Amino acid sequence: PKVITLPGDGIGPEVTAAAVQVLREVAPDVTLEEHALGGGAYDAHGDPFPARTRDALAEADAVLLGTVGGAHDSAWNKLPRHLRPESGLLALRKALGCYANLRPVRVQPGLEHLSPLKPELARGVDILIVRELLGGIYFDGDRQIEGDSAYNTMRYTTAEVERVAKVAFWAAEQRKGRVTSVDKANVLEVSELWRRDVQALRDREYRSIHLNHEYVDSVAMLIVADPSRYDVIVTENLFGDILSDLAAVIPGSLGLMPSASLGDGPGLFEPIHGSAPDIAGKGVANPAAAIMSVGMLLRHGLERPDAANQVDRAVALALREQPTRDLGGQADTRTFTRAVMRALG
Amino acid sequence: PKVITLPGDGIGPEVTAAAVQVLREVAPDVTLEEHALGGGAYDAHGDPFPARTRDALAEADAVLLGTVGGAHDSAWNKLPRHLRPESGLLALRKALGCYANLRPVRVQPGLEHLSPLKPELARGVDILIVRELLGGIYFDGDRQIEGDSAYNTMRYTTAEVERVAKVAFWAAEQRKGRVTSVDKANVLEVSELWRRDVQALRDREYRSIHLNHEYVDSVAMLIVADPSRYDVIVTENLFGDILSDLAAVIPGSLGLMPSASLGDGPGLFEPIHGSAPDIAGKGVANPAAAIMSVGMLLRHGLERPDAANQVDRAVALALREQPTRDLGGQADTRTFTRAVMRALG
Numbered sequence: 062p063k064v065i066t067l068p069g070d071g072i073g074p075e076v077t078a079a080a081v082q083v084l085r086e087v088a089p090d091v092t093l094e095e096h097a098l099g100g101g102a103y104d105a106h107g108d109p110f111p112a113r114t115r116d117a118l119a120e121a122d123a124v125l126l127g128t129v130g131g132a133h134d135s136a137w138n139k140l141p142r143h144l145r146p147e148s149g150l151l152a153l154r155k156a157l158g159c160y161a162n163l164r165p166v167r168v169q170p171g172l173e174h175l176s177p178l179k180p181e182l183a184r185g186v187d188i189l190i191v192r193e194l195l196g197g198i199y200f201d202g203d204r205q206i207e208g209d210s211a212y213n214t215m216r217y218t219t220a221e222v223e224r225v226a227k228v229a230f231w232a233a234e235q236r237k238g239r240v241t242s243v244d245k246a247n248v249l250e251v252s253e254l255w256r257r258d259v260q261a262l263r264d265r266e267y268r269s270i271h272l273n274h275e276y277v278d279s280v281a282m283l284i285v286a287d288p289s290r291y292d293v294i295v296t297e298n299l300f301g302d303i304l305s306d307l308a309a310v311i312p313g314s315l316g317l318m319p320s321a322s323l324g325d326g327p328g329l330f331e332p333i334h335g336s337a338p339d340i341a342g343k344g345v346a347n348p349a350a351a352i353m354s355v356g357m358l359l360r361h362g363l364e365r366p367d368a369a370n371q372v373d374r375a376v377a378l379a380l381r382e383q384p385t386r387d388l389g390g391q392a393d394t395r396t397f398t399r400a401v402m403r404a405l406g
Numbered sequence: 407p408k409v410i411t412l413p414g415d416g417i418g419p420e421v422t423a424a425a426v427q428v429l430r431e432v433a434p435d436v437t438l439e440e441h442a443l444g445g446g447a448y449d450a451h452g453d454p455f456p457a458r459t460r461d462a463l464a465e466a467d468a469v470l471l472g473t474v475g476g477a478h479d480s481a482w483n484k485l486p487r488h489l490r491p492e493s494g495l496l497a498l499r500k501a502l503g504c505y506a507n508l509r510p511v512r513v514q515p516g517l518e519h520l521s522p523l524k525p526e527l528a529r530g531v532d533i534l535i536v537r538e539l540l541g542g543i544y545f546d547g548d549r550q551i552e553g554d555s556a557y558n559t560m561r562y563t564t565a566e567v568e569r570v571a572k573v574a575f576w577a578a579e580q581r582k583g584r585v586t587s588v589d590k591a592n593v594l595e596v597s598e599l600w601r602r603d604v605q606a607l608r609d610r611e612y613r614s615i616h617l618n619h620e621y622v623d624s625v626a627m628l629i630v631a632d633p634s635r636y637d638v639i640v641t642e643n644l645f646g647d648i649l650s651d652l653a654a655v656i657p658g659s660l661g662l663m664p665s666a667s668l669g670d671g672p673g674l675f676e677p678i679h680g681s682a683p684d685i686a687g688k689g690v691a692n693p694a695a696a697i698m699s700v701g702m703l704l705r706h707g708l709e710r711p712d713a714a715n716q717v718d719r720a721v722a723l724a725l726r727e728q729p730t731r732d733l734g735g736q737a738d739t740r741t742f743t744r745a746v747m748r749a750l751g
């Protein structure tokens with residue numbers, strides 16, 4: 062099998078190098094091919110999602126991404142929107158057809174103290190957020206800024222709702238069997254459709270799943286006040302962007318948060334943290350999330366659950382033995398990666 | 407001056423009665439007039455915002471609202487959208503022209519332990535969220551659900567952005583002078599307009615204010631991970647709905663959260679908690695937020711800062727002396743209200 066790596070910007074190359082080292086170890090038969098994406102790709106090729114990168118996807122079984130983007134005041138952010146690093150990422154998602162973004166939020170036993178929440182609230186949290194990734198207000202072509210007025214359109218079709226809801230139900234079947242669908246149906250028509258279609262699909266094809274519906278404002282509260290009430294959360298693109306980042310603070314470090322984006326073609330696997338330009342190139346970035354993304358790649362991209370479990374266990378061990386600086390420890394990127402490699406072999 | 411009271415549904419009447427008792431005590435010259443809004447108004451008049459209520463607003467100097475809405479499975483939620491309790495609330499906001507919703511989030515000294523956050527994070531939090539309340543995706547007429555597809559439109563004009571940003575800058579001048587404007591300008595054109603106009607207004611008229619811009623997903627993280635970094639937050643309607651509810655969990659009880667909605671006409675003052683149908687009529691609801699809303703009414707609606715301070719101090723005292731059940735104490739509605747009255751006089 063072939064994996065395309067897209068190290069990207071900032072700390073992306075460092076954490077991807079660590080992840081690649083782990084991937085080579087547990088899946089030596091995988092072919093790796095590196096390509097450009099993001100700000101660096103724009104600098105080199107005039108396009109944050111160059112044609113050569115796009116073409117390479119055709120042969121990929123999975124894609125491993127680092128991070129894209131620069132500092133707040135970076136020159137990249139002054140480019141026209143379609144040339145900015147983020148546009149490269151959005152175009153990549155679109156090209157891959159990855160409509161379901163899976164973000165597991167798990168508080169590792171023994172690491173409760175890292176959470177901003179009280180330990181008794183953080184303990185045992187294990188949520189999977191399934192975010193719709195190709196629809197809604199992100200991609201709809203009916204958008205405009207002109208003079209003193211601007212708008213965007215949040216649109217969904219039944220087909221878009223159903224395909225992502227299926228992923229959520231399928232995931233819940235392998236977990237506690239509970240799905241919370243999040244919307245703003247008391248105000249938005251597009252949420253009314255969402256709620257109706259998720260419920261109809263459950264009633265038609267997933268009767269063993271316990272489904273409930275909650276409003277996005279209420280979920281934003283409860284995910285902090287009582288995170289253990291959630292198993293799988295499924296929601297549309299913009300709400301998912303907000304809620305998945307919110308939930309990601311519960312474990313206490315973004316350095317621990319991998320993600321998988323799945324669709325009809327090859328999956329996209331990436332840590333959810335940003336490019337952290339302030340520490341880029343210093344060798345201190347925590348590569349745990351990138352390595353955990355390799356775990357998700359093995360599980361969902363290459364269907365190798367045993368290798369995935371191996372990676373997950375090795376990361377958990379290394380986190381206890383060699384915590385990185387963001388976790389209050391001392392380990393730099395290399396030391397942590399070495400601890401993972403040791404735990405693997 | 408004349409204050410219209412709209413007790414509404416659920417625990418609304420109980421907490422409003424307590425609030426009215428306090429208002430009479432500190433402002434005996436105020437005339438009070440009660441009207442119907444929400445589910446009860448629909449039951450009695452076939453309309454969640456009856457004409458009689460609407461007409462009464464013409465003579466009001468301020469409006470004191472309880473809560474509206476029923477249980478999740480209530481019959482009200484099965485009505486056509488425009489007859490549901492929430493529509494009454496949205497229509498009221500529109501009728502009053504209240505475009506700026508102010509929600510102070512303050513952790514009272516000594517009550518840090520109530521927060522879901524670690525006490526060291528909760529301590530000293532003092533944020534004012536200013537939410538645009540009449541624009542964006544809530545009210546735009548370009549909306550539809552038909553067959554297998556639905557959409558809503560998030561639209562803003564410069565005039566709408568500026569009038570609410572002014573309120574945020576004005577509020578910041580009386581606080582620490584820092585405003586964080588929240589958007590999703592890396593994806594949305596409507597956010598690009600928002601950001602541009604907020605910045606231009608600051609550069610033109612509020613040069614002493616320190617303004618920065620952050621993405622909504624990042625703010626959802628940071629408001630939990632590091633809430634002390636914020637002074638005033640200003641944002642559009644939907645982001646404000648989510649972020650203000652999120653921030654409201656920090657003090658640990660929704661029972662402590664008042665709000666003020668201001669515009670060109672009379673202001674609207676209400677607790678942010680829901681109608682809590684499960685405890686309605688039992689006399690145990692915490693009226694603190696409703697009473698604190700009287701504080702905001704005195705300050706922003708009737709311009710009586712001394713009376714407002716009196717109420718705020720009395721509530722703080724009563725919270726320590728007679729905490730209610732949601733705060734881990736014993737006091738019911740009446741006992742708590744009595745403690746406030748004692749502290750007042």
Ligand SMILES: CC(C)[C@H](C(=O)O)[C@@H](O)C(=O)O
Pocket residue numbers: 147150151302592593623
């Ligand atoms: C960078 C940005 C476009 C992106 C998004 O909003 O989807 C990011 O926030 C994410 O969640 O992956």
Ligand SMILES: CC(C)[C@H](C(=O)O)[C@@H](O)C(=O)O
Pocket residue numbers: 247248278492495496647
């Ligand atoms: C009830 C609902 C329409 C309302 C809103 O979304 O504005 C509520 O959540 C609020 O924040 O006051």
